[in-house]
Amino acid sequence: MDPGSVLLTVVTGAIVAFLYWLYSFAVAPFRVLSRIGVRGPPPIPFYGNQKMVVKEGKLNFFTKMFETYGNVFGYYLGQRVIIVIKDIELIKEVTVKKCNNFSDRPPQPVLLKRGSAPRGLLNAEGAYWKKLRVTLSPSFSASKMKMMAPLIEEHCQTLESILSENADTDKSTDVTLAFGNLSLETIIAAAFGRSIDIQRGESDELLTAAEGIMARVREGAELSLERIITLLSNFPWMASVLRLLASRSKSGAHYQTLARVSLALIRARRQAPDAQQSYKDLLQLMLDATADGKEEHRKLTDEEVMAQCITFIVAGYETTSSLLSFTAYLLAKNPEVQDRLVGEIEAYLTEHPDSTPYEKALGIPYLDMVVQESMRVMPPVSSTNRYCVESTTVGDWKVPAGTVIIIPIWHLHHDPQYWPQPHKFDPDRFTDEEKDKRPALAHMPFGMGPRNCIGMRFALLEAKLALITILCKYKFVPAPETEDPLQLIHGVTSSPKNPLFLRVVSH
Numbered sequence: 001m002d003p004g005s006v007l008l009t010v011v012t013g014a015i016v017a018f019l020y021w022l023y024s025f026a027v028a029p030f031r032v033l034s035r036i037g038v039r040g041p042p043p044i045p046f047y048g049n050q051k052m053v054v055k056e057g058k059l060n061f062f063t064k065m066f067e068t069y070g071n072v073f074g075y076y077l078g079q080r081v082i083i084v085i086k087d088i089e090l091i092k093e094v095t096v097k098k099c100n101n102f103s104d105r106p107p108q109p110v111l112l113k114r115g116s117a118p119r120g121l122l123n124a125e126g127a128y129w130k131k132l133r134v135t136l137s138p139s140f141s142a143s144k145m146k147m148m149a150p151l152i153e154e155h156c157q158t159l160e161s162i163l164s165e166n167a168d169t170d171k172s173t174d175v176t177l178a179f180g181n182l183s184l185e186t187i188i189a190a191a192f193g194r195s196i197d198i199q200r201g202e203s204d205e206l207l208t209a210a211e212g213i214m215a216r217v218r219e220g221a222e223l224s225l226e227r228i229i230t231l232l233s234n235f236p237w238m239a240s241v242l243r244l245l246a247s248r249s250k251s252g253a254h255y256q257t258l259a260r261v262s263l264a265l266i267r268a269r270r271q272a273p274d275a276q277q278s279y280k281d282l283l284q285l286m287l288d289a290t291a292d293g294k295e296e297h298r299k300l301t302d303e304e305v306m307a308q309c310i311t312f313i314v315a316g317y318e319t320t321s322s323l324l325s326f327t328a329y330l331l332a333k334n335p336e337v338q339d340r341l342v343g344e345i346e347a348y349l350t351e352h353p354d355s356t357p358y359e360k361a362l363g364i365p366y367l368d369m370v371v372q373e374s375m376r377v378m379p380p381v382s383s384t385n386r387y388c389v390e391s392t393t394v395g396d397w398k399v400p401a402g403t404v405i406i407i408p409i410w411h412l413h414h415d416p417q418y419w420p421q422p423h424k425f426d427p428d429r430f431t432d433e434e435k436d437k438r439p440a441l442a443h444m445p446f447g448m449g450p451r452n453c454i455g456m457r458f459a460l461l462e463a464k465l466a467l468i469t470i471l472c473k474y475k476f477v478p479a480p481e482t483e484d485p486l487q488l489i490h491g492v493t494s495s496p497k498n499p500l501f502l503r504v505v506s507h
């Protein structure tokens with residue numbers, strides 16, 4: 001072969017290789033949705049629809065897409081294929097009927113150094129998730145909540161005494177801060193067995209780290225290293241770069257702090273005499289828990305318990321705090337609902353002067369209706385997701401492995417098909433009679449199926465005890481600084497964008 005032909009062959013080969021590379025990265029990944037027949041906005045080669053989602057914000061983007069394409073649409077975040085489903089039967093198919101095909105959450109960058117710790121329940125995968133879930137579920141049973149209720153109530157009483165300092169004055173209270181501190185103090189006491197007086201201003205590195213992680217989560221819209229990591233994580237082939245970036249991010253450092261401090265606490269608790277009898281917190285329940293499955297009848301290791309402690313802070317702190325802030329706001333804006341609730345709490349406490357904290361929390365039906373309606377109008381988690389681990393069909397669509405399914409909780413909770421006047425706060429939507437008129441899945445603030453929120457009972461218990469403790473003495477009223485409408489940030493969780501100020505008055 002003459003040199004000219006060799007050159008031509010090499011150049012042709014290079015062009016073919018380049019075109020193949022171009023096709024496999026820029027075109028092929030973006031044909032999945034049209035191939036399976038799911039409609040959605042046209043993707044940009046290489047990039048997908050990321051720009052549109054970032055520009056609009058996830059909530060507005062979803063609203064526009066539902067208006068254009070109906071209850072199911074698809075889009076691409078980088079190369080990640082996403083299908084958003086607002087149809088109740090399809091949601092049931094994904095979260096319940098085919099939960100084995102959709103058992104995981106989408107892979108995330110690992111924030112702890114590789115190999116330094118096992119996964120927490122939120123992001124654990126496959127058989128390991130199942131084993132963890134079986135092991136941890138008894139720690140959140142009704143009987144365990146009954147046992148923990150007095151501990152939770154103690155922290156609510158501290159909150160009440162803090163609120164009393166501004167009560168009946170012309171000082172407004174930043175309730176986001178007050179409920180955030182209550183939630184963090186309670187979760188740290190329960191998950192780490194550590195009593196820090198966060199509500200009274202005591203602080204240590206555990207608090208700084210927990211607050212740091214949540215601040216980063218809230219900062220979702222800013223171009224921080226975390227933001228870059230989140231964007232890049234939509235390109236699966238970036239995995240090793242991501243791990244490197246993640247270990248250097250501020251969140252990475254905060255996670256490392258939580259890991260170090262919690263491991264020391266766990267080891268100290270293991271050595272404490274009579275720990276099983278002396279401690280009634282989540283940490284002790286986890287240390288005592290054994291895996292029920294046949295696979296292994298062994299206790300969780302220190303590292304596994306540590307990963308769960310961190311997960312409970314991340315999953316439970318801001319969510320519970322937002323639930324309480326939103327409820328206080330809605331009560332202040334709807335005085336007739338607040339008056340009725342105060343009346344029902346007073347009547348219960350008069351009729352049952354010796355009730356236990358757990359009995360109180362469960363004994364006032366209207367309190368439950370108010371909390372459920374608050375989470376309907378303003379769900380603390382605006383969407384959840386599942387990862388397709390094994391190709392299957394959902395409705396008429398063939399969903400390939402690797403697809404992410406998003407369940408848009410916020411939009412489901414505002415669908416006029418199930419909720420007439422969806423923006424109206426009306427707890428009477430949750431009478432037994434009204435509940436029977438609509439599908440149960442129209443309301444899913446804690447998700448659905450075997451991978452729903454494990455902390456649901458804990459969160460509801462804390463929120464209800466906090467509301468009883470406050471409302472048996474005080475009411476919330478709007479302050480001059482109160483926003484109307486309340487501005488929100490929708491990241492992983494939904495929370496007030498600015499400090500939420502209310503006035504606290506005696507009744």
Ligand code: HEM
Pocket residue numbers: 121122123133311312313315316317319320323379380381383384385444445446447448449450451452453454455456458459460
């Ligand atoms: C009002 C408060 C809370 C809300 C609205 C909430 C909501 C949610 C939602 C929507 C999910 C996803 C469920 C799904 O995909 O089906 C979830 C998962 C989870 N939540 Fe919560 N949550 C709250 C409080 C808590 C608390 C206090 C804890 C821990 C003590 C907690 C721990 C978890 C964990 C570990 C998961 C992952 C479960 C798994 O993947 O198996 N949450 N939560």
